[in-house]
Amino acid sequence: MNKQRKAVALISGGLDSMLAARTIQEQGIHVEGINFFTGFCVEGHTHAIREKDKAKPKRNNSLWVAEQLGIKLHIVDVIEEYKNVLLNPKHGYGQHMNPCLDCKIFMVNKAKQWIAENDFDFIITGEVMGQRPMSQRKATMPIVAKESGADDLLLRPLCAKNLPATLPEREGWVDREKLHSITGRSRKPQITMAKEFGIDEYSQPAGGCCFLTDKYYSAKLVDLWKARDSREYELDDVMLLKVGRHIRPQAHYKMIIAREEGEGRFLHGYKKDYVSMTCVSHQGPLVLIDGTIAAEDLYLAASITARYGQGRDAEQVEVNIVYQDGAERTLHVKPMLEQDMPKAWFI
Amino acid sequence: MTREILNARRLLCPLPVIRTQDKVKQMQTGDQLEVICTDPGVMQDIPTWCRINGHTVLELLSGDHEYTVILEVGGA
Numbered sequence: 001m002n003k004q005r006k007a008v009a010l011i012s013g014g015l016d017s018m019l020a021a022r023t024i025q026e027q028g029i030h031v032e033g034i035n036f037f038t039g040f041c042v043e044g045h046t047h048a049i050r051e052k053d054k055a056k057p058k059r060n061n062s063l064w065v066a067e068q069l070g071i072k073l074h075i076v077d078v079i080e081e082y083k084n085v086l087l088n089p090k091h092g093y094g095q096h097m098n099p100c101l102d103c104k105i106f107m108v109n110k111a112k113q114w115i116a117e118n119d120f121d122f123i124i125t126g127e128v129m130g131q132r133p134m135s136q137r138k139a140t141m142p143i144v145a146k147e148s149g150a151d152d153l154l155l156r157p158l159c160a161k162n163l164p165a166t167l168p169e170r171e172g173w174v175d176r177e178k179l180h181s182i183t184g185r186s187r188k189p190q191i192t193m194a195k196e197f198g199i200d201e202y203s204q205p206a207g208g209c210c211f212l213t214d215k216y217y218s219a220k221l222v223d224l225w226k227a228r229d230s231r232e233y234e235l236d237d238v239m240l241l242k243v244g245r246h247i248r249p250q251a252h253y254k255m256i257i258a259r260e261e262g263e264g265r266f267l268h269g270y271k272k273d274y275v276s277m278t279c280v281s282h283q284g285p286l287v288l289i290d291g292t293i294a295a296e297d298l299y300l301a302a303s304i305t306a307r308y309g310q311g312r313d314a315e316q317v318e319v320n321i322v323y324q325d326g327a328e329r330t331l332h333v334k335p336m337l338e339q340d341m342p343k344a345w346f347i
Numbered sequence: 348m349t350r351e352i353l354n355a356r357r358l359l360c361p362l363p364v365i366r367t368q369d370k371v372k373q374m375q376t377g378d379q380l381e382v383i384c385t386d387p388g389v390m391q392d393i394p395t396w397c398r399i400n401g402h403t404v405l406e407l408l409s410g411d412h413e414y415t416v417i418l419e420v421g422g423a
Binding site for chain 1: 392
């Protein structure tokens with residue numbers, strides 16, 4: 001009796017990985033999904049935090065895809081290990097702080113470790129040759145296979161016919177003739193294939209769900225590293241970059257200003273770790289100070305805090321300052337005028 | 348049968364799902380887990396995770412900016 005072969009599919013939550021997994025399922029292979037959480041896959045976080053969006057939170061697309069495919073999904077926390085990928089990418093960054101090629105190599109390598117530990121036979125991905133400028137090119141696809149250590153255990157069902165036969169094809173576990181030869185950036189072949197499979201709902205996030213491909217997010221990350229003179233980061237840093245208005249009036253501190261109630265509640269959870277400011281004479285947002293703020297800087301920061309509250313047009317606003325040890329101080333300030341805030345302060 | 352509580356407050360998805368997944372691995376079939384979160388996304392993500400992994404959601408509770416999922420560990 002033939003052994004039931006098993007494949008693990010890297011499931012991003014997008015259409016391509018969904019189609020790749022379905023293609024292999026159709027050949028009688030047992031497929032399970034794997035999804036890696038780097039800390040930067042923060043697709044639904046803005047929705048989860050903002051008050052107005054809480055009534056319609058975004059689903060986790062990788063879980064949704066797994067359910068549509070009828071497969072198990074293993075979500076793996078790689079936050080700590082991923083730091084080395086982001087900080088020291090052998091193949092460099094893409095347009096922003098996205099180390100896409102190193103990221104793909106890392107994830108395929110992790111999948112290879114997983115199949116060894118779980119007695120699976122091979123790995124599948126939704127990669128399409130020529131689809132992504134960095135990690136999905138003819139020249140880089142062999143690099144992913146080689147440097148991840150997966151070699152010919154890595155099968156890309158959507159473009160397999162454009163690549164040398166892998167072990168699952170050579171061994172007859174899968175029929176190469178039933179695999180695909182998609183190339184390029186057009187989505188038409190995938191949309192046609194989705195229709196053939198009866199898949200009529202899918203997510204197609206541009207650049208995936210990774211915030212490192214986002215220009216503004218990357219700018220905040222680089223600003224953080226520059227200000228700290230260190231590229232070390234923790235998950236909380238990654239999360240806080242997604243929340244609030246970020247203003248750096250001076251090199252040694254940054255203000256994170258809640259834009260609405262949900263963000264204020266989220267920032268409140270970090271209050272004991274940061275110096276914080278709030279208006280007490282008027283309604284106003286919670287503000288966290290990231291960095292080291294000196295006594296002589298307090299008036300400027302408090303006047304900016306006042307500018308974002310209901311007292312922005314008042315002559316004077318009372319601002320309460322709370323330190324990490326619970327000590328408090330109150331300042332009476334004139335709210336800063338919009339025209340007095342240089343654009344360079346806004347990160 | 349034992350019942351345990353998992354504090355996943357302040358964590359954003361998929362971390363509450365990951366913490367649930369890791370906790371359930373240490374539990375036995377029939378045990379119950381109460382996951383307390385602040386991310387409303389868990390109200391759909393943890394039930395989805397349960398369905399695809401063979402666990403049963405017993406109760407979903409929400410209130411005061413907290414969301415609780417009570418699940419029973421399946422035998423899958």
